Amino acid sequence: xxxxxxxxxxxxxxxxxxxxxxxxxxxxxxxxxxxxxxxxxxxxxxxxxxxxxxxxxxxxxxxxxxxxxxxxxxxxxxxxxxxxxxxxxxxxxxxxxxxxxxxxxxxxxxxxxxxxxxxxxxxxxxxxxxxxxxxxxxxxxxxxxxxxxxxxxxxxxxxxxxx
Numbered sequence: 001x002x003x004x005x006x007x008x009x010x011x012x013x014x015x016x017x018x019x020x021x022x023x024x025x026x027x028x029x030x031x032x033x034x035x036x037x038x039x040x041x042x043x044x045x046x047x048x049x050x051x052x053x054x055x056x057x058x059x060x061x062x063x064x065x066x067x068x069x070x071x072x073x074x075x076x077x078x079x080x081x082x083x084x085x086x087x088x089x090x091x092x093x094x095x096x097x098x099x100x101x102x103x104x105x106x107x108x109x110x111x112x113x114x115x116x117x118x119x120x121x122x123x124x125x126x127x128x129x130x131x132x133x134x135x136x137x138x139x140x141x142x143x144x145x146x147x148x149x150x151x152x153x154x155x156x157x158x159x160x161x162x163x
Contacts, residue, residue, distance in 0.1 A: 011066065011067065011068055012066070012067060012073075012107050012108075013050075013052070013064065013065070013066045013107070013108040013114055014063075014064070014065050014066075014067065014073050014105045014106065014107055014108065015062070015063075015064055015105070015106045015108055015117045015121075016061075016062070016063040016064075016065055016073070016077060016103055016104065016105050017060060017061065017062050017063075017103065017104045018060060018061050018077075018081065018099050018100075018103040018104070019059060019060040019099065019100045020059040020060065020098065020099065020100060021096070021097040021098060021099055021100045022100065023059050023100070024059060025058040025059050026058075026059065026088060026098055026099070027056050027057065027058055027059070027060075027061065028058045028059075030151075031091075032088065032091075033056050033139055033151075034151075034155060035084060035087050035088065035091070036056060036061065036084050037056075037152060037155035037156050038155055039080050039083040039084040039087070040054075040063075040080055040155075040156060041155050041156045041157075042083065043076060043079045043080050043083065044156065044157075046079070047067075047068075047069070047071045047075070047076050047079070048068055048069045048071070049065050049066060049067050049068055049069075049071065049076055050065065050066035050068060050159040051063065051064070051065055051156070051158050051159055052064040052065070052066065052114065052118065052141075052158065052159055052160075052161040053117070053118045053121050053122070053141040053145075053158070053161070054121065054140070054141050054152070054158075055121050055122065055124045055125065055137075055139060055140040055141070056139040056140075057124060057125065057128065057130075057139075062120075062121040062124060064108070064114065064117055064118060064121060064161075066159075073105055077103050077105075081098075081099055081103065084098070085098040085099065114161055115161075118141075118145075118161070121140070121141070122134050122140050122141065122142040122145075124140075125137040125139075125140065135148065138150045138151050138152075139151070139152065140152075141158055144158045144160075145160075
């Protein structure tokens with residue numbers, strides 16, 4: 001049975017999540033996180049989407065993206081995922097699926113929902129038990145919104161969302 005196509009909304013904001021195949025760590029090292037950020041940055045420039053938030057966990061990623069310029073979220077994510085997967089396979093001498101199934105996407109239809117989604121994304125490392133304070137987790141856009149320095153800024157420019 002064929003899977004349903006995604007519904008694309010022009011200039012919509014999406015909460016995107018993608019998980020490593022079999023919940024494996026695909027971003028378990030600092031180097032792998034940097035490779036993902038490089039892929040994200042490359043296609044942010046190419047497609048011109050807005051990136052409002054993210055968190056890189058060891059086995060999954062959350063992104064808050066506004067697809068712009070008539071680009072579909074599917075094309076954007078396909079490029080990012082493929083670019084990272086090629087580099088990951090080569091680096092780790094790995095064959096097979098890097099990511100588990102299709103990425104998940106949910107349209108964010110209000111400013112309040114974006115704020116709540118960013119809060120959810122930023123608190124992911126706390127819920128996972130990695131840190132007690134989000135300030136202690138460097139791989140999140142929380143730092144961007146609070147004028148704190150983190151490694152993400154070395155690879156990627158985020159777009160400020162303000163109500």
